[in-house]
Amino acid sequence: xxxxxxxxxxxxxxxxxLPLEIGVQLWKSVFRHGLPLTxxxxxxxxxxxxxxxxxxxxxxxxxxxxxxxFCLGGISFFLFVLLTVTGLFLMFYYVPSVQYAYQNxxxxxxxxxxxxxxxxxxxxxxxxxxxTVWLHMCRVFYTGSYKPPREFNxxxxxxxxxxxLLLSFSGxxxxxxxxxxxxxxxxxxxxKYAPVAGPxxxxxxxxxxxxxxxxxxxxxxxxxxxxxxxxxxxMMIHFWRVRKDGFSGNL
Amino acid sequence: xxxxxxxxxxxxxxVTSALEEFQLFSRRGFFTxxxxxxFGVANLAALVLSLRFIIPNVTYDExxxxxAGAPADYPVGSTTIFSxxxxxxxxxxxxxxxxxxxxxHLGCTPRWFQTDNxxxxxCHGSRYxxxxxxxxxxxxxxxxxxxxxxxxxxxxxVDRSKVVARTDRTAV
Numbered sequence: 001x002x003x004x005x006x007x008x009x010x011x012x013x014x015x016x017x018l019p020l021e022i023g024v025q026l027w028k029s030v031f032r033h034g035l036p037l038t039x040x041x042x043x044x045x046x047x048x049x050x051x052x053x054x055x056x057x058x059x060x061x062x063x064x065x066x067x068x069x070f071c072l073g074g075i076s077f078f079l080f081v082l083l084t085v086t087g088l089f090l091m092f093y094y095v096p097s098v099q100y101a102y103q104n105x106x107x108x109x110x111x112x113x114x115x116x117x118x119x120x121x122x123x124x125x126x127x128x129x130x131x132t133v134w135l136h137m138c139r140v141f142y143t144g145s146y147k148p149p150r151e152f153n154x155x156x157x158x159x160x161x162x163x164x165l166l167l168s169f170s171g172x173x174x175x176x177x178x179x180x181x182x183x184x185x186x187x188x189x190x191x192k193y194a195p196v197a198g199p200x201x202x203x204x205x206x207x208x209x210x211x212x213x214x215x216x217x218x219x220x221x222x223x224x225x226x227x228x229x230x231x232x233x234x235m236m237i238h239f240w241r242v243r244k245d246g247f248s249g250n251l
Numbered sequence: 252x253x254x255x256x257x258x259x260x261x262x263x264x265x266v267t268s269a270l271e272e273f274q275l276f277s278r279r280g281f282f283t284x285x286x287x288x289x290f291g292v293a294n295l296a297a298l299v300l301s302l303r304f305i306i307p308n309v310t311y312d313e314x315x316x317x318x319a320g321a322p323a324d325y326p327v328g329s330t331t332i333f334s335x336x337x338x339x340x341x342x343x344x345x346x347x348x349x350x351x352x353x354x355x356h357l358g359c360t361p362r363w364f365q366t367d368n369x370x371x372x373x374c375h376g377s378r379y380x381x382x383x384x385x386x387x388x389x390x391x392x393x394x395x396x397x398x399x400x401x402x403x404x405x406x407x408x409v410d411r412s413k414v415v416a417r418t419d420r421t422a423v
Contacts, residue, residue, distance in 0.1 A: 185358045186358065186374060204306050207305075207307055208312055209310060
């Protein structure tokens with residue numbers, strides 16, 4: 001029946017609408033729904049898209065309040081992104097060696113345009129991230145959100161806390177001032193007190209018997225590549241579990 | 252919730268049924284197992300060599316032995332600090348001895364205070380007497396005493412790689 005009523009489009013008309021058709025096709029391939037011309041379509045598009053709506057699609061009204069989560073996980077993630085971006089910029093002016101590290105840090109403060117802003121965003125952002133991650137952990141604890149079925153995600157969260165602290169510790173060495181040197185001396189000496197392979201752990205961390213060139217390179221590689229990579233993978237699982245497990249119940 | 256605690260998992264049954272399902276003694280089961288073991292061994296080997304790789308065989312630390320000039324440069328009763336070498340060289344009436352200035356708490360460098368006749372560690376406040384014996388703070392034991400010797404050319408040397416008895420003195 002449909003065939004009877006279908007009119008054959010002239011070729012010029014087809015050519016005119018072709019870009020529009022391709023555009024709609026592209027949109028649909030990305031968003032899985034039509035153009036968000038109505039609220040219904042817009043809502044469905046957002047809720048079924050992880051990138052547009054990482055939170056669970058169903059959530060209690062009381063948990064929508066800012067005071068339930070204080071957005072602490074979100075702020076921590078925002079700070080991680082901020083630290084990644086500012087850290088990437090700092091890498092352009094920083095050479096991880098005893099000879100250059102301190103001078104490069106000073107150059108960022110005095111000789112690079114907006115170097116102070118970039119360095120301080122990174123420095124204070126790092127301090128802030130440690131604080132927000134701790135507060136996030138406290139919030140999850142006090143709302144009882146660590147209990148089953150969310151105990152797995154609590155475990156991932158503990159790993160992320162440790163990674164945050166390790167990132168903080170490894171970054172602390174890089175300015176290569178007196179604080180850096182002695183903080184890492186003290187920190188790695190603590191590792192030396194570990195059972196079974198304490199001194200070997202310290203030697204592996206330092207790459208030498210004392211904090212020096214080998215150490216600064218090691219900490220740099222861990223700080224800019226190793227730890228962020230592991231943290232990113234852990235975060236992917238963490239956020240996905242938040243969506244799948246939903247928010248915890250009322251107190 | 253109560254039903255979950257009333258029926259705990261029967262692990263023996265779980266393992267038995269899993270083994271039955273796997274069919275180890277079939278051709279496919281056997282080769283699957285061989286493949287998995289090979290995969291596991293290869294990964295383990297990669298892990299071991301990766302860990303071994305990051306532990307260096309050669310370091311570029313400076314030599315632990317250094318020369319400290321003529322004995323006559325040091326008056327009896329003096330304490331001389333080599334801050335870069337992290338050594339305090341004491342000369343007493345009975346001879347020389349050197350203290351390794353590595354705090355036994357967490358490895359900072361205790362600083363010499365001539366007027367108080369003591370070492371103080373800037374990190375966590377440990378204090379040591381002139382002979383390196385701890386008398387205050389979190390440090391668990393005295394600082395090491397390392398070897399002092401007389402070289403063939405008549406100068407004295409300090410060998411930080413050799414810890415000696417606290418009472419050892421090098422007479423000149």
